[in-house]
Amino acid sequence: MLITCPKCGTKARIATSRTISAETRELYCQCLNLNCGKVMVSHICFSHFVEQTGQKPNPELQPELCKDLDQLDIFDEIEKAQENDHKGSLDRLPRTPVTSTLTNTCV
Structure with missing residues (x-):
């Protein structure tokens, strides 16, 4: 997500x-x-x-x-x-938990 500084118009990073x-x-x-180096608060x-x-x-x-087939089962149930x-x-859908493995890779 690109955040720009309202003071100088250059890129800003989301610190937290x-x-x-x-x-x-x-x-x-x-x-x-x-x-510039301004610190700002923004809302999304x-x-x-x-x-x-x-x-x-x-x-x-x-x-x-479509990698995790367990996640696709919910569509069949719907x-x-x-x-x-x-x-x-x-309301009649079974209340079974859906598990998946999330991966975070940097390119």
């Missing part, structure tokens, strides 16, 4: 952040311009969903989302629930 609410974070930023918040499809990711278009209840109620 804290949760304000489920939809808002407070960012503590520092300007990377050595002649959730606005809205762009598109809510609830469809399985396409393995050809999004292979990284489809079954929608077939059983035309209103699309998710």
Whole structure:
């Protein structure tokens, strides 16, 4: 995410952040311009969903989302629930935990 300094307009880094609410974070930023070096606080918040499809990711278009097959099982359960209840109620879904392995790699 690119943060710019409101004083000089150059890049700023996010030094740390804290949760304000489920939809808002407070960012503590520092300007990377050595002649400026201002420290600032910014807020980022959730606005809205762009598109809510609830469809399985396409393995050809999004292979990284299809690596963990346990995560894809939820889509099968949603489809079954929608077939059983035309209103699309998710109340009857089994409450089984979904486990996955997250990896963080730097390029």
